[in-house]
Amino acid sequence: MYSSSDFERLFIRYKAEAMPQGESIQDFCLRNKVPYNLFHKWYKDTRHQIVPVQVEGQPEMDTQSSKEVSSSPTPERKENTEPCPIRMMIDIRMTNGIRIQQRNLTYRNLRSLIEKLEGLC
Incomplete structure (x- = not known):
């Protein structure tokens, strides 16, 4: 089967x-x-x-990465829209049978989850 x-x-x-x-x-x-x-x-x-899915907008960045972006030669895109709280759902299935499912994640939560998963590798 x-x-x-x-x-x-x-x-x-x-x-x-x-x-x-x-x-x-x-x-x-x-x-x-x-x-x-x-x-x-x-x-x-x-x-x-x-x-x-199609991702719209730009995720929030910490101060170090925002300095790197601002020093780049490309012009910044400025929009007069208020940032809307985007929530994400992630479903990871591994070949060894482990399944990780998280809902209602902010960008910072997702980033933290990825950092924790990198520690397992």
Whole structure:
């Protein structure tokens, strides 16, 4: 029996290895001895769970990084809009089965989470 993570890994491998060479997903599944009908059902059931996002605005920066930005030769963009509190949700799935899900994160919370995760690597 195949798990969702098995199909996820297969799909990532397909996009990295076979798709650039024009191989169909059916042929890739056949070559890897995975029944295409099971993969297709998994893909159909999960494809709407991943939503593309577009980030607008610029995250808050600490004083050190803001000095680096201000010294750059590119002109700064000034807008007369009030900063809106943006909240983020992050869902990280690792190959060893660990899943980290955090909701309602500010930019600073996200940055702190990433710093903590870097300590684990």
